[in-house]
Amino acid sequence: SYTFPIAPYCLKMFQKRWYVFALSINEDRLRIYGLDRFENIEITKDHFKFPSDFNAKDYFSSFFGVVIDEDIPLQRIVVRAFGAHQHYMRSLPLHLSQKELYSCNEYADLELTLRPTYDFIMELQSYGTMIEVVEPQSLRQIMKCCISDLCRLYEAPMMK
Numbered sequence: 001s002y003t004f005p006i007a008p009y010c011l012k013m014f015q016k017r018w019y020v021f022a023l024s025i026n027e028d029r030l031r032i033y034g035l036d037r038f039e040n041i042e043i044t045k046d047h048f049k050f051p052s053d054f055n056a057k058d059y060f061s062s063f064f065g066v067v068i069d070e071d072i073p074l075q076r077i078v079v080r081a082f083g084a085h086q087h088y089m090r091s092l093p094l095h096l097s098q099k100e101l102y103s104c105n106e107y108a109d110l111e112l113t114l115r116p117t118y119d120f121i122m123e124l125q126s127y128g129t130m131i132e133v134v135e136p137q138s139l140r141q142i143m144k145c146c147i148s149d150l151c152r153l154y155e156a157p158m159m160k
Contacts, residue, residue: 008020012060020032021068064114072116077133078134079112082131086108089110093110094112095113
């Protein structure tokens with residue numbers, strides 16, 4: 001463990017864990033820290049100027065969760081939810097930007113606008129065959145590679 005100063009901007013809950021979004025003073029960049037990893041917190045007498053234009057809801061609106069990668073461009077993503085899972089996706093949207101484009105008995109196409117970060121891709125994978133990424137092709141390819149890697153893992157004999 002080590003000690004470092006931060007200038008906290010906000011708290012965020014994601015996947016039943018609390019995170020603090022803060023300016024890392026030593027690195028001079030915004031970072032997110034899992035509060036469950038902190039051993040001790042000390043409030044110092046040092047002050048910082050909170051940016052008057054910072055709005056947590058706006059900042060996080062282009063991200064799925066707590067993986068913050070501004071190098072990943074904002075994208076239009078279309079996900080197809082099959083069978084009864086379309087009702088689940090309606091009642092518990094993946095993201096605030098989610099809109100329904102089309103639905104029938106077999107499936108529903110849902111549009112999201114966000115940056116497809118690692119945590120979003122992991123969430124998509126957790127739905128298995130209940131969903132399919134329709135667009136963009138680049139995200140379909142990422143999903144395909146992840147699925148291929150998973151298949152190879154289970155095709156190989158288990159190491160003891």
